[in-house]
Amino acid sequence: MKKALLSVSDKSGIVEFARELTQLGFEILSTGGTLQALLAANIKATEVSSYTQSPELFDGRVKTLHPKIHGGILHRRDNAKDLEQAKAHNIHAIDLVCVNLYPFYETTQRTSNFDEIIENIDIGGPSMVRAAAKAYQSVLVITSPSDYPSIITALKNGQNTLELRQQMMIKAFSHTAHYDATIANYMNTRFCDGFGEMVFISGKKVLQTRYGENPHQKGALYEFESFYSRNLRILKGEPSFNNFTDIYSALRLASSFGDKKAVSIIKHGNPCGFAMKESLLESYQAALACDSVSAYGGVVAVNGVVDQALAQEMSKTFIEVLVASDITQEALEIFAPKKRMKIFALASAALESTLESTSKKSLESTFAPALALPLDPMDFKHIGGGFVYQQSDHITSDELANATLKSQAIADPSTLQDLHIAYTIAALTKSNCITYVKDSTLIAIGMGMTSRVDAQRAALAKAHDMGLDTAGCAMASEAFFPFRDSVDLAAKAGVRAIIQPGGSLRDEEVINAADEHKIALYFTGVRHFLH
Template identity: 45%
Template sequence: MSVSSKKGSSGPERVVVKRALISLSDKTGAVEFAKALVTAGAEILSTGGTARALKEVGLPVKDVSEVTGFPEIMDGRVKTLHPAVHGGILAIRDDAEHQAAMQEHGIGPIDLVAINLYPFEETAAKSSDALEIIENIDIGGPAMIRAAAKNAAFVAVVTDPADYGRVAEAVAAGGVDKALRRELAAKAFARTGAYDAAISTWFAEQSETEFPERMVFAATRASELRYGENPHQKAALYSTDKSKPGAANARLVNGKPLSYNNLSDADAAFQLAADLDPERPAIAIIKHANPCGVAVADTLAEAHAKALICDPVSAYGGVVAANRKLDEAAAKAITALFTEVVIAPDADEEALQILKAKANLRVLLTGSAMPATGMMVKSIAGGLLVQEIDAAQVKMADLKVVTKREPTEQELADLIFAFRICKHVKSNAIVYAKDGAAVGIGAGQMSRVDSARIAAWKAQEATRAAGLEDALTRGSVVASDAFFPFADGLLAAAEAGATAVIQPGGSLRDQEVIDAADEAGLAMVFTGLRHFRH
């Protein structure tokens, strides 16, 4: 097959719309748009339900079957896949051969194509019926969209109802200009690309292929951000799955627009809060993507007070997440300290009034709270790293006691709690916890023993800030996201006052670490599960 390297021109500055094809699954705004085109002198071609909807309001509409000379068949599967349609869209208007072919075959030019596609994404999200989902794969629509976008030099393509107004204004003012046609074409190809991505992902899931040979992603821009992590970096937020609760899809009900760092921290905070015991009110306080306070209690206000003790200095200007609806007491507790962002499933009216009294406090409501699942993607130079989200949760039955002393019931509860937090702390991670609250957190160190020491030091600072005599880590438990490679990290925890340890195990020196724990009188359990977070 040969393709000409050059055909025609870049088209006129403005395309006068004399003939438009409208075929819409979502008919929002369709009647008003079609009326505007008719008023501007355009002939309307249409199909199926769209044609009926336009005719019902008295608009002059020609069925595509009249143009093709062929009826819609196979339940509408075949209706627009015809040279009379695609020739009218794809013809290069200032190419003599194309003009001759159009004249010979009686093909009229189509200057504007308005299409939106069968609702595949919505159907796949709510239905488990494979036949229904497959039937909502559009074939003719993407073909026409791509044809019109390819020929944007001479054709305007509209795929988003949000663009009807400005396109109608352009048509009425004398034609759709070149810049707008190119913008609409880019948007059209992005739409068909996202559509195909959703379809290929669904088929991969049906074949249980987690990592197909070609992995495609689709995302919709939710907002442009002022800048990225730093002012010299541009940034935007894209939504990939509107059904999942979290920072990306939350409603901003108070405060200024969110920044890149706000969203990153809000996501980290909410994932941690949602990962804790759903039966107990939980608060997570995040600063620079790491928790600086986490607690569960009988109420959110009590949980916030317990969480704040861990590191009140870092909590200033942080992000607070809750795993349930905020009430008045929780809102009062949170707003007593300067906070950048609050994220929760919901908030009652009294809580909202208190939160909204802080004009700069950003408040995000997610609708629900549940642990994150699915895939996560990280970009590296020239590629993407794709993995499952770490949704694993260690339970009591998973624990293996490896020391002479078994942990007490309270120690066991705190060990599970601390290990859940560890999953959300940058590696190497060490977390001290006591009575359902983190009391010392060491994050992101190159050496695990340094993380243990930093966590103990942070706990000493918090002890002084709280005016307590006894160290917060005295009688605590300690969690490590990966095994202790040497006994020094465990001994640092023992020196800080920890009485029980939870870690994955699996080191060549496990026995040395177990012996050290026994000698120090510690109880220790292995999980067999590592929680690195890079």
């Protein structure tokens, strides 16, 4: 009789899977909680310790590490010597191995108790998975409940092919590699400040994009810990590689102010519009006014629900990508004729459950959901031959609340709000960057320039072209001003207040210039280069 070894931490669907296997003639071997679940469902199964005639040891640390298990998996069915040894030691073939591993990552998320974390490092599980994957020519290995239905179908139809076993072998090695990478990265974080001798970038494929940045490149979206597969809903169109990079830029900016009604517009990774008004409709209209030319074909992020009125306004121009916490059915119908437009909802899993349990009409009248935002603790960038790795950059509320006034002039509360917005936008935009904000609306931005003054000039030239008045606005820079010329140019533009990190050798000249022009000047002490 064919033997199947089932030992899973994630027991989703395992009872149904085992029942199908028994009907297909498999004898089930199992352990621990998996065995209990099967027996409780009246599925005949043999305990591994009974099968090996070796008891579980050391509180279950040793239970499947036995020649009858690993020999049953690893012996080569077409090797006469292996078959002879197997027979001599009463080792029977195990033809199917279904294993997934102790919840190490989940344990680290709910406790810092190192003893408990250590006990959730699986040993026997990865050993069985790797053994079964190595023996793929004869053994079928399954590591994910999502594969149970297709595996059963294949077995029923006599399609347990070498190709199938190869596919499952690749999944199995990926499963154990990701698991080991998670453990190693955790230990580096706990004991080496996140920077060990080795660091591992491990992601799960969400979807294949049609191509990469350009048509001759292949591309795909991968995720850390299921963020996109849990939170992203594709409502219209097919997302591209470039869409995802722009969506992330738009998402970071639109969600930077909690549940405020913020709208950001992104083109080629940089903001060309942002506003935060009393309603999402007003925010969109104000954001579009910053640079309606660049906004054409751009990516719009809405920190809330897109309703019919907002959709009607948005439909007046070409938006390639819209991402919001949700879109009403009426709004989707308005966008339906726009064949090139792509629409996504990206709200948290907790919000998803709220949406399902609350009527849409009641929800919209009492609560404006916010966009979901991945907050990865570490960041990296590919360079030829490797990558540079760092802690992720985040703007903290303390950073702005504790900004130091350096000038004689003081900003009023409304201007302080504009400074907050301007500084946040600058920190999330390619350096060198200068931003101008008035009435909670971005009215000018210059980015990615080799000179900070050139970034200012580019921003002001665009504002002039768009017919926008910079008089009375707030200005921000993501890094210090090396000379006073930036302040002098700001004064000509009518800037009322400036926020920047400070730290230049000529800070005193910059402060004196601000006082000469009666401009309020604040230093945050934190630089936010983005290269």
